[in-house]
Amino acid sequence: MAQQLLSGLVSWIETLRLHGTMQSVEWAVPLVQTIHILAIAAVFSSSLVLALRTAHISGIDWTPARWGQRLNAWVGVGLVVLLLSGALLIIGEPDRSLLNTIFQTKMALLLGALAVFVLLGRRLRRLDPPDRATHAERALAALLVLLWIAIIACGRWIAYA
Amino acid sequence: MDDLLNAIGDSAIGRLMAESPTAFPWVESAHVVAIVTVIGVIAIVDLRLLGVAGRDYAISRLTKALLPTTWIAFALAALTGALLFTSQPVTYFANTAFRLKVALLLAAGLNMALFHVFTMRGITLWDRDAPVPPSARIAGALSLLIWVLIAGCGRWVGFTTAPF
Numbered sequence: 001m002a003q004q005l006l007s008g009l010v011s012w013i014e015t016l017r018l019h020g021t022m023q024s025v026e027w028a029v030p031l032v033q034t035i036h037i038l039a040i041a042a043v044f045s046s047s048l049v050l051a052l053r054t055a056h057i058s059g060i061d062w063t064p065a066r067w068g069q070r071l072n073a074w075v076g077v078g079l080v081v082l083l084l085s086g087a088l089l090i091i092g093e094p095d096r097s098l099l100n101t102i103f104q105t106k107m108a109l110l111l112g113a114l115a116v117f118v119l120l121g122r123r124l125r126r127l128d129p130p131d132r133a134t135h136a137e138r139a140l141a142a143l144l145v146l147l148w149i150a151i152i153a154c155g156r157w158i159a160y161a
Numbered sequence: 162m163d164d165l166l167n168a169i170g171d172s173a174i175g176r177l178m179a180e181s182p183t184a185f186p187w188v189e190s191a192h193v194v195a196i197v198t199v200i201g202v203i204a205i206v207d208l209r210l211l212g213v214a215g216r217d218y219a220i221s222r223l224t225k226a227l228l229p230t231t232w233i234a235f236a237l238a239a240l241t242g243a244l245l246f247t248s249q250p251v252t253y254f255a256n257t258a259f260r261l262k263v264a265l266l267l268a269a270g271l272n273m274a275l276f277h278v279f280t281m282r283g284i285t286l287w288d289r290d291a292p293v294p295p296s297a298r299i300a301g302a303l304s305l306l307i308w309v310l311i312a313g314c315g316r317w318v319g320f321t322t323a324p325f
Contacts, residue, residue, distance in 0.1 A: 029320070030313075030316045030317050030319075030320040031313075033316050033320075034312055034313045034316045034317075037193065037196075037197060037312050037315075037316060038200070038309060038312055040193075040197050041196075041197035041198075041200040041201035041204065041312070042201055042204070043201075044194070044197050044198065044201060045197065045198055045200070045201020045202045045204070045205065046201065046205075048198060048201075048202070048230065049202065049205065049227070049230070052230065058226040058227065058229065058230065059223075059226045059227070060226070061218055061219065061222050061223075061226070062218060070214060070215050074214075149194055152190060152193050152194050152197070153187075153190040153194075155193075156186060156189050156190040156193055157186055157190065159186075160182075160186045
């Protein structure tokens with residue numbers, strides 16, 4: 001059922017003018033992929049820096065909550081750009097993405113990463129004392145980094161599936 | 162030069178990277194993780210230099226805090242990049258985007274070296290909660306631009322040398 005719906009969606013996307021443009025303009029796909037990678041750079045490095053601070057390894061001049069405050073907008077903008085550029089890549093090659101198991105795994109991992117990011121942000125804001133994270137926050141931060149690594153790997157493997 | 166490139170391609174590692182169905186994608190995944198770390202972490206410092214964000218974090222402390230992460234990620238990016246190169250050295254070496262990427266990496270290194278050797282000399286005057294001098298702002302802007310172009314060239318290399 002879900003597969004049929006997705007196949008129908010792929011067929012509809014292939015009728016769009018934007019799909020034709022993404023297919024025919026030679027530089028469109030690598031340009032959008034580059035933007036996608038730069039957005040990942042913003043989101044992943046922010047998560048990594050936050051995780052390193054939560055683990056008390058680096059960036060200790062600021063509290064974890066202050067780091068979260070500094071990087072939240074960066075992650076937010078990164079996620080919006082990821083969503084838009086990802087949507088364009090799907091429109092360009094819908095059959096290669098929507099019907100691909102690795103792509104579907106990537107989307108599930110993305111939902112997991114977003115949930116962990118929101119949960120971690122909330123916990124960091126309530127820390128007492130404010131500069132010391134507990135084992136739970138450290139574990140969440142490490143999980144967030146691992147989820148992003150898995151998402152990036154899935155993104156690359158979509159090309160080979 | 163051709164002999165050297167062919168020898169790299171014919172080496173055990175070169176053959177593995179070219180023939181194994183999983184080696185290239187795995188190494189490429191690690192390369193992407195490493196390069197997005199380098200670009201993103203450096204961008205945090207660049208934006209601080211531009212006075213856009215984090216002005217209450219001392220620049221000298223911020224660079225010191227983030228430098229180990231940047232270098233570890235850069236080492237991983239260089240190692241995985243070298244492994245990817247061995248899969249088809251002749252093709253990569255002749256590729257314009259690849260050559261441009263290497264030139265940009267050298268430019269990024271030079272920009273960073275000049276910043277650390279010359280611009281950072283008087284940092285005590287503008288380390289924290291103070292306007293950053295134009296020389297440091299230019300270094301930050303150049304760094305951002307160069308790394309964005311490096312990402313673009315990297316993707317263009319993949320696009321022009323492999324059918325993915």
